[in-house]
Amino acid sequence: MRIMLSILALLLSGLLAAGDAPAAPARIDGRNADAFSESRAAIEADMGDASRLAFHMNLAQIRNKLAEQRGRPLTDAEFAMALDGKTLAEVNAMAKSAPLQITIDIEKNDDT
Numbered sequence: 001m002r003i004m005l006s007i008l009a010l011l012l013s014g015l016l017a018a019g020d021a022p023a024a025p026a027r028i029d030g031r032n033a034d035a036f037s038e039s040r041a042a043i044e045a046d047m048g049d050a051s052r053l054a055f056h057m058n059l060a061q062i063r064n065k066l067a068e069q070r071g072r073p074l075t076d077a078e079f080a081m082a083l084d085g086k087t088l089a090e091v092n093a094m095a096k097s098a099p100l101q102i103t104i105d106i107e108k109n110d111d112t
Contacts, residue, residue: 028091030084033076043088055088058095 029039044052066082067073074082083091 025087025089028080028083028086030080030082033080036076036080036083055091058091059083061095062091 026043027039028043029035044055047055062083063074063079066079086094
């Protein structure tokens with residue numbers, strides 16, 4: 001009887017531990033504009049300001065690189081479909097594998 005209870009306890013603890021398995025990473029949903037926005041917001045929800053900025057820069061880098069490869073700007077729908085199903089790690093890898101320099105011109109008020 002004691003052995004049966006021990007086995008039952010082990011089985012129950014195994015089932016409970018399986019319920020604590022980490023959730024799958026959030027993925028970008030590129031089916032339509034609303035789904036794309038919602039999935040991006042879900043990915044950004046736990047990010048700090050610096051991480052969010054890096055994520056946005058990666059998205060800009062990917063979009064520019066894809067446009068360069070196609071020889072024309074991408075529509076929002078095309079960009080969303082290009083990212084459909086990607087995790088944050090995959091987006092970061094895409095940006096890293098397609099380096100592109102982004103220049104930001106900042107106006108300076110020259111009062112001299």
